Amino acid sequence: MESTVPHFSGKTGVSAIRRKKRNKYSALLWMLIPGLIYFFVFHYVPMYGVVIAFKDFKITQGIMGSGWAGFKYFAKAFDDPHFLVVIRNTLIISLYKLIFGFPAPIVFALLLNEVTRAPFKKVVQTVSYLPHFISWIVLGGIVISFFSMDGPVNWGMKLLGFEPVLMLADDRYFRSVLVVTDIFQSFGWGSIIYFAAIAGIDYQLYEASIIDGANRLQRAVYITIPMLVPVIVIMLILRMSHILDAGFDQIFNLYNPNVYNVSDIIDTYAYRKGLTEMEYSYSTAIGLFKSVVALVLVVSTNYIVKWIGGKEHTLW
Template sequence: MDGSIPHIRGKTEPAQRYRKRNEYRTLLLMLIPGLIYFILFHYLPMYGVVIAFKDFKITEGIWGSDWVGFKYFLKAFDDPQFYVVIRNTLLISFYKLLFGFPAPILFALLLNEVTRVRFKKIVQTISYLPYFFSWVVLGGIVISIFAIDGPVNGLLGLFGVDPVLMLGDDRYFRSVLVVTDVFQSFGWNSIIFFAAIASIDHQLYEASIIDGASRFKRAVHITIPMLSPVIVIMLILKMSHILDAGFDQIFNLYNPNVFHVSDIIDTYVYRKGLTEMQYSYSTAIGLFKSAVAVVLVVSTNYIVKWVGGKDHTLW
């Protein structure tokens, strides 16, 4: 009998695996388009980063160009403009993280307290809409709103404030970037928090109501603690984009008057790579940015684990 158990287990395990694959066949097929997308547009192009270590010439191709090692990395570190770009990227990203990360959480918490289902759905739908407009469209709207004769300056004029071209003034440009970015993304980013709130056991709320807890206390002592794993994971993922200050947005809104406060890594790479055709130099800067993003994600994940949030980390 003892000898027959491994024999039975060996025959049943492949059958169980086959049944599981067959059971999730539809879901596995749905993964195929996504996998193809990532393979074609994210993994296959990765071989091109080798030109960061070469003196790339179009006529000679990637493998025919001469190796130069870290020449273009050193060139970037010797360029004063590179440090201005790094500073602008970090400042804009920090402001967007500071104001943009809590916004969808707060929005989800407030809308969760609304009892009228129809009103809640209408507000959610309206909040999602800006996300589906490209920055080419939104940029035109923002430029019109903040123009000299736009509604913002018209409103300020009622209080005796002189008109200001906010998109051409370095004192206001970053503030406009942050405000418009939050407006465009907070509704869409709140979806995951709505889903997390919906998964909270309602018996917890019922017990707290019996104990006399107000809505505010229920949000503070139940909703927010139950959301903390999702919040931490989203924060870790956000750290990987700390050097992505928003190319589409800035490219459609900035102008020479505000270059010194709005030129970020992505716009700098675009200008050096596509406009000035310094392909190796721009690739080196892009690779540096990716390396920093990996370090930030790993560091943030480690810090969260170290302070006691082991169950809330990515790995």
């Protein structure tokens, strides 16, 4: 009896296998095209505009027609005393958000993972995601009303016998409001990746620990958290690229001249210089400086993590 299995030999067999694989993944490859087009048009093509940072850009002359200025605008930035204040504010706000905001979704995921009632768990997850989908234009208005003199915060302070404070106009409280509202807006959405990582942990590990007498806290400390370490490290490396990105949308919708000395960051400063005062070359130089620092931080953090914990915990 003859075999019905097709026989491939030599180059013909290799070509047939390659054709079969190509056909299998062709639909997925076509689905990549819109994303590639998006990144090319909105992330790579605009990089040509970085040249403005090294030119005396004039709108009437265009990018190619404007004369070269070298590092003139970078020197101008570092000679500007207010720019150093802006860098300080950016670093302080970013570090506050990193210290208090980065662990928030991890803790939330660990706590909610211990909830056994599935309906309640789903409701809490859904509610926690909602602020992420609210624009800072809308959320900023809510925050301003919430912290106004007649808002719930000052109403509660009056009940407790304290004097009302306009926190969004007081440089003693403004950064704290930024950190708290940023955590409120982002912790639920940020926890999704940790929920996914927890769902991928082999349940047999928990069963074995239960047999050994481990309680919930011990299972979280000795199983869940160690299994989350690779994900946490990767998210930390990615977060380092935003260390000079203190949140333009949030701050732009909440700050005012009364708190410029503690809230003016690189993005808001570049916005004012570029779009309000029309110093295009100067604002581009500031933006390029921020991007270079972000790249250095990502590469350095990845190298340090590789040196400490091994290659399996890094991006490359």
